[in-house]
Amino acid sequence: MNSYRYRLEAYRGMATLHECPRCGRRSFKRYVDVESGEALREDCGRCNHVNSCGYHLAPRDVGAVNESVALPARQMPQQERHSVIPEEMVKHSLRSDFARGMCRLMGEALTTEVLGRYRVGADRMGRVIWWQIDEQGETRTGKVMAYDPLTLKRRREMACGVDWAHSILIRIGQLPIKFVLKQCLFGAHLLARAVPTDVVCLVESEKTAVLCAAIWPRGTWLATGGITQLEGGRMEVLRGRRVLVFADSDAVEDWSLRLDAYRFTCSLRFSRAWPTIIAERPSRSKIDLADVVIEALSDTTGQKLAALSTITDEIDAFRLNRIY
Numbered sequence: 001m002n003s004y005r006y007r008l009e010a011y012r013g014m015a016t017l018h019e020c021p022r023c024g025r026r027s028f029k030r031y032v033d034v035e036s037g038e039a040l041r042e043d044c045g046r047c048n049h050v051n052s053c054g055y056h057l058a059p060r061d062v063g064a065v066n067e068s069v070a071l072p073a074r075q076m077p078q079q080e081r082h083s084v085i086p087e088e089m090v091k092h093s094l095r096s097d098f099a100r101g102m103c104r105l106m107g108e109a110l111t112t113e114v115l116g117r118y119r120v121g122a123d124r125m126g127r128v129i130w131w132q133i134d135e136q137g138e139t140r141t142g143k144v145m146a147y148d149p150l151t152l153k154r155r156r157e158m159a160c161g162v163d164w165a166h167s168i169l170i171r172i173g174q175l176p177i178k179f180v181l182k183q184c185l186f187g188a189h190l191l192a193r194a195v196p197t198d199v200v201c202l203v204e205s206e207k208t209a210v211l212c213a214a215i216w217p218r219g220t221w222l223a224t225g226g227i228t229q230l231e232g233g234r235m236e237v238l239r240g241r242r243v244l245v246f247a248d249s250d251a252v253e254d255w256s257l258r259l260d261a262y263r264f265t266c267s268l269r270f271s272r273a274w275p276t277i278i279a280e281r282p283s284r285s286k287i288d289l290a291d292v293v294i295e296a297l298s299d300t301t302g303q304k305l306a307a308l309s310t311i312t313d314e315i316d317a318f319r320l321n322r323i324y
């Protein structure tokens with residue numbers, strides 16, 4: 001596996017951030033040599049405040065050649081192959097509370113099509129199973145969650161925490177105890193049929209991904225399953241892709257820091273249409289994209305849905321490689 005010789009240091013908390021030579025804020029990442037682990041010159045790096053500060057001194061600016069090198073062996077531990085949930089245990093079903101709620105919101109035809117595309121399942125208690133199916137079509141696990149069919153919000157009662165399909169199957173003896181779990185992005189299987197110019201829209205929650213997929217089908221919507229899940233091999237499938245990130249309003253900085261490691265491997269943009277939609281709302285309380293979609297679909301005049309067409313425009317612009 002190859003990498004660039006110098007990379008911005010991976011974000012591992014505040015200790016990896018330094019004082020920016022220009023703006024003085026503690027938002028500066030240094031370039032490090034992937035072979036020796038040593039940082040380059042103190043001022044060689046990038047400020048994370050890309051818009052308000054914009055400081056960036058690249059390795060080439062200090063005379064270092066950022067060539068492609070083979071990663072040293074110690075960075076490539078022998079990877080144990082992931083386990084797979086057998087196909088016959090991975091059932092698609094519309095019998096979850098979530099699917100019922102989605103039907104009420106956007107009708108049966110669209111719900112059936114979208115949830116079928118993502119192969120979403122249900123358990124006997126009506127909880128939804130967000131199967132994680134990789135690009136090869138292999139199912140790594142499934143996240144089992146309970147939703148209120150009326151509001152499509154998570155049910156927060158004690159008994160409704162997140163469960164995992166592989167754990168359940170191990171508990172009932174249908175899978176071996178030694179199951180090597182390697183999660184993948186939710187929706188990753190859809191990349192198998194996406195062409196390189198297709199825009200991958202990255203969101204945090206599975207629910208947001210399927211709701212957005214219904215109203216903005218021109219994007220391939222994938223979910224990380226949580227912002228802390230961005231690390232590891234999971235993002236590898238995005239190599240060479242056009243990735244449009246929809247970060248929650250209070251998490252842009254965090255996403256940006258965590259995604260830094262992938263800026264060289266894929267074409268990454270943060271949505272500009274989405275912060276504009278947030279800014280135009282009267283209330284500044286925390287809102288996520290799923291809430292906005294639900295609200296727009298519940299509006300019988302269709303005006304709210306029409307106001308969201310900027311996201312379609314943004315996806316199309318990226319597909320044509322234009323600036324939005």
Ligand SMILES: [Zn+2]
Pocket residue numbers: 020021022023024025027047048049053054055
């Ligand atoms: Zn700065």
